[in-house]
Amino acid sequence: MRLRILAALAALSVAALTGCGDTGGSGGGTSALRIMAPAAPGGGWDQTSRTAEQAIKAAVPDRQVEVFNVPGAGGTIGLAQLAGEKGNGNLLMTMGLVMVGAIEQNKSQVTLTETTPIAKLTEEYEIIVVPAESPLKSLADLVAAWKADPAKVSVAGGSAGGTDHIVAGLMAKAAGVDPKQVNYIAHSGGGEALNALLGNKVTIGVSGVGEFAEHVKSGKLRALGVTSGERLPGLDAPTLKEGGLDVELANWRGMVAPGGLSDADKKALTDLVTKMHDSQPWKDAVAKNGWIDSFQTGQEFADYLAAEQTRVKAIIAELGVVS
Amino acid sequence: MQLLLDGFTAALTPVNLMYALIGVTLGTLVGVLPGIGPAMTVALLLPITFTVPPASAFIMFAGIYYGGMYGGSTTSILLNTPGESSSMITALEGNKMARRGRAAQALATAAIGSFVAGTIATALLVVAAPAVVSFAISFGPADYFALAILAFTAVSSVLSRSVVRGLASLGLGLVIGLIGIDQQTGQARLTLGIRQLLDGVDVVIVAVGLFALGEALYVASRLRHAAPEVVPVGRAWMGRADWGRSWRPWLRGTALGFPFGALPGGGAEIPTFLSYAAEKRLARGVAREEYGKGAIEGVAGPEAANNASAAGTLVPLLTLGLPTSATAAIMLAAFQQYGLQPGPQLFDHNPALVWGMIASLFIGNAMLLVLNLPLAPVWARLLLIPRPYLYAGIVLFAALGVYALKASVVDLVVLFVLGLLGFAMRRFGLPIAPAVIGMILGPMAEIQLRRALAIGAGDVTVLVESWVSVVLLVLSALALLTPLFRKLVARRG
Numbered sequence: 001m002r003l004r005i006l007a008a009l010a011a012l013s014v015a016a017l018t019g020c021g022d023t024g025g026s027g028g029g030t031s032a033l034r035i036m037a038p039a040a041p042g043g044g045w046d047q048t049s050r051t052a053e054q055a056i057k058a059a060v061p062d063r064q065v066e067v068f069n070v071p072g073a074g075g076t077i078g079l080a081q082l083a084g085e086k087g088n089g090n091l092l093m094t095m096g097l098v099m100v101g102a103i104e105q106n107k108s109q110v111t112l113t114e115t116t117p118i119a120k121l122t123e124e125y126e127i128i129v130v131p132a133e134s135p136l137k138s139l140a141d142l143v144a145a146w147k148a149d150p151a152k153v154s155v156a157g158g159s160a161g162g163t164d165h166i167v168a169g170l171m172a173k174a175a176g177v178d179p180k181q182v183n184y185i186a187h188s189g190g191g192e193a194l195n196a197l198l199g200n201k202v203t204i205g206v207s208g209v210g211e212f213a214e215h216v217k218s219g220k221l222r223a224l225g226v227t228s229g230e231r232l233p234g235l236d237a238p239t240l241k242e243g244g245l246d247v248e249l250a251n252w253r254g255m256v257a258p259g260g261l262s263d264a265d266k267k268a269l270t271d272l273v274t275k276m277h278d279s280q281p282w283k284d285a286v287a288k289n290g291w292i293d294s295f296q297t298g299q300e301f302a303d304y305l306a307a308e309q310t311r312v313k314a315i316i317a318e319l320g321v322v323s
Numbered sequence: 324m325q326l327l328l329d330g331f332t333a334a335l336t337p338v339n340l341m342y343a344l345i346g347v348t349l350g351t352l353v354g355v356l357p358g359i360g361p362a363m364t365v366a367l368l369l370p371i372t373f374t375v376p377p378a379s380a381f382i383m384f385a386g387i388y389y390g391g392m393y394g395g396s397t398t399s400i401l402l403n404t405p406g407e408s409s410s411m412i413t414a415l416e417g418n419k420m421a422r423r424g425r426a427a428q429a430l431a432t433a434a435i436g437s438f439v440a441g442t443i444a445t446a447l448l449v450v451a452a453p454a455v456v457s458f459a460i461s462f463g464p465a466d467y468f469a470l471a472i473l474a475f476t477a478v479s480s481v482l483s484r485s486v487v488r489g490l491a492s493l494g495l496g497l498v499i500g501l502i503g504i505d506q507q508t509g510q511a512r513l514t515l516g517i518r519q520l521l522d523g524v525d526v527v528i529v530a531v532g533l534f535a536l537g538e539a540l541y542v543a544s545r546l547r548h549a550a551p552e553v554v555p556v557g558r559a560w561m562g563r564a565d566w567g568r569s570w571r572p573w574l575r576g577t578a579l580g581f582p583f584g585a586l587p588g589g590g591a592e593i594p595t596f597l598s599y600a601a602e603k604r605l606a607r608g609v610a611r612e613e614y615g616k617g618a619i620e621g622v623a624g625p626e627a628a629n630n631a632s633a634a635g636t637l638v639p640l641l642t643l644g645l646p647t648s649a650t651a652a653i654m655l656a657a658f659q660q661y662g663l664q665p666g667p668q669l670f671d672h673n674p675a676l677v678w679g680m681i682a683s684l685f686i687g688n689a690m691l692l693v694l695n696l697p698l699a700p701v702w703a704r705l706l707l708i709p710r711p712y713l714y715a716g717i718v719l720f721a722a723l724g725v726y727a728l729k730a731s732v733v734d735l736v737v738l739f740v741l742g743l744l745g746f747a748m749r750r751f752g753l754p755i756a757p758a759v760i761g762m763i764l765g766p767m768a769e770i771q772l773r774r775a776l777a778i779g780a781g782d783v784t785v786l787v788e789s790w791v792s793v794v795l796l797v798l799s800a801l802a803l804l805t806p807l808f809r810k811l812v813a814r815r816g
């Protein structure tokens with residue numbers, strides 16, 4: 001008896017945890033919209049998707065929205081699933097620069113050409129920091145150290161081939177150092193890399209501005225540069241261009257829909273995402289999370305996506321991380 | 324102190340007490356279920372941060388975290404099927420105790436030990452946070468490598484009576500640990516071209532497959548042959564001797580668990596291994612004879628260790644914004660949802676929230692004890708359910724839990740393959756624990772060694788540069804050599 005109660009409770013909670021959603025037909029009508037976060041709950045894509053869910057619910061109250069997670073392999077597992085939903089006008093997938101890199105690195109069979117670009121939403125810049133005790137005071141010092149012996153400059157960042165690694169590679173290239181020579185120490189996420197920096201175990205660290213900004217302000221880390229085009233407000237750090245390294249990179253996030261979409265569906269989804277972007281909950285979330293609003297739709301986003309693919313493909317090959 | 328009292332006032336409102344109760348109940352439930360862990364539960368509840376005030380949400384999340392550590396031990400002890408990898412070691416002695424009719428005592432020492440450890444560790448969180456953090460940060464890759472070596476040598480004491488079989492099992496675990504993308508170079512290893520394996524096999528799937536499914540298959544295979552052993556439920560409460568044998572392991576487990584929780588990558592598993600090994604070494608008299616047959620020390624120590632590590636995890640999270648476990652990483656995301664940045668400033672800017680949360684940890688711990696202690700004899704009666712029904716239920720929940728992780732069919736196939744492997748290992752007398760330990764420690768040892776060498780540009784002396792790594796390596800050498808030395812002396816004398 002007791003087991004049966006436990007079983008019932010458990011079944012209930014499992015059902016609630018996994019979320020039972022229906023797939024919904026095509027045609028951007030009023031049926032439920034599903035947003036895929038191609039990563040585990042808690043990460044950046046998940047956060048963006050769930051924020052979008054709330055914002056759409058606020059902007060278009062009669063529209064049902066549901067977020068679901070398909071984690072794994074830098075988002076390429078979610079991408080493959082999206083590609084199988086050809087023509088489905090009620091499905092969006094959150095994605096970004098990391099997925100562009102993962103497609104190259106994992107030699108994914110499915111690429112972004114099998115999707116319909118809908119909109120770019122946000123950007124987050126990368127920051128290059130050193131521990132407070134470090135002898136490196138500027139980007140020029142870093143370039144000098146790199147040129148003297150690349151092996152002696154250990155670079156802490158996220159996964160091999162990810163955004164942080166790409167930034168390090170582009171910087172080395174701009175400094176005239178072979179990207180393959182970069183002594184990149186991959187960590188699982190910014191937290192672990194932060195620990196290595198605070199413990200003064202590595203020479204420099206590369207990660208999203210949000211990940212390190214607090215510690216730059218408290219003086220535990222020193223910022224050498226940021227990857228934005230202009231200086232960032234509230235952060236005393238030069239851009240890489242000012243420091244003589246011709247690198248500009250935004251870790252952007254956006255949304256795509258399955259391929260083979262009718263023009264009506266594409267327009268309906270674009271309108272919906274535009275309404276979401278204009279809503280107050282979205283604006284609040286952007287401000288709260290320190291994201292940079294970089295809204296782009298239509299051909300403009302499609303062109304941007306194509307250019308990013310070319311650039312990332314080249315640097316991933318030069319880093320030598322294609323599996 | 325005044326701040327802590329204010330925290331209690333904040334946490335003791337009826338609404339917050341309700342959230343704490345929901346948290347610990349949910350936590351216990353997901354702890355009992357194989358596959359679903361506290362990290363995933365908190366992640367799925369993240370959207371409530373849009374509607375619930377921060378203090379209530381964190382009180383609930385902390386309850387889930389602690390509850391998960393409690394709940395995991397129940398199925399470990401009763402059914403030899405750990406709900407979480409951190410309660411895996413508990414199964415070693417705990418299940419043997421249950422088979423001897425001492426299930427209620429094992430559950431009670433686990434519950435009280437968790438309470439003691441949780442309470443002491445939370446108190447340490449209040450007083451020792453800054454010191455622990457600076458120690459945790461000073462840990463470099465070479466120190467982690469030395470730590471992994473120490474854990475490996477400690478494992479030798481769980482290798483069962485046959486060292487060859489123990490090593491074979493450890494080797495299997497090391498191979499499973501290699502699957503996936505190599506973190507340093509981004510190259511795929513042993514993935515057989517299956518994309519879903521690029522991220523490696525989740526430790527939850529390995530623990531559930533080898534332990535729960537393997538056990539269920541093994542029990543099923545014996546049903547026709549042997550008459551089902553009637554497990555006596557036994558006396559309901561801990562006797563004087565049980566208390567006497569439990570309190571030291573509780574304290575030692577706490578001392579091991581708390582600092583490990585604060586270490587990034589330390590995790591809740593390693594302190595349970597070390598606690599088990601330490602208790603085994605320190606066992607004297609009855610305990611020494613009972614070890615391997617159901618010694619209460621082997622339950623009390625590791626259970627205290629895993630709860631203390633949960634509190635330890637909160638130290639770097641609150642003081643630095645540094646998540647050291649999956650659950651902590653998701654709680655960090657929750658802080659950011661509220662526009663709060665954990666770090667030194669958090670204590671100054673949001674004292675009500677921080678101290679309310681710390682107070683709620685004390686309350687949650689007390690709630691868990693009240694909830695679990697009376698339930699211990701009740702849970703123990705689970706063993707009276709006919710085996711076929713019981714194990715059919717376990718297989719169902721194991722599969723559900725693993726599927727719920729990622730909704731991936733490939734994971735289910737991996738689970739069943741591992742279940743068959745677990746069955747074969749039991750059939751041929753290979754111990755299970757070393758495989759899971761190898762799977763956890765192998766990748767850690769490898770990645771930290773390679774990081775240390777990369778940072779040192781290939782110079783091997785970096786491995787012994789810090790005093791921490793030297794101490795840890797000397798300890799490992801002692802752990803390996805002392806038994807050999809003793810044997811030699813015994814042979815001569």
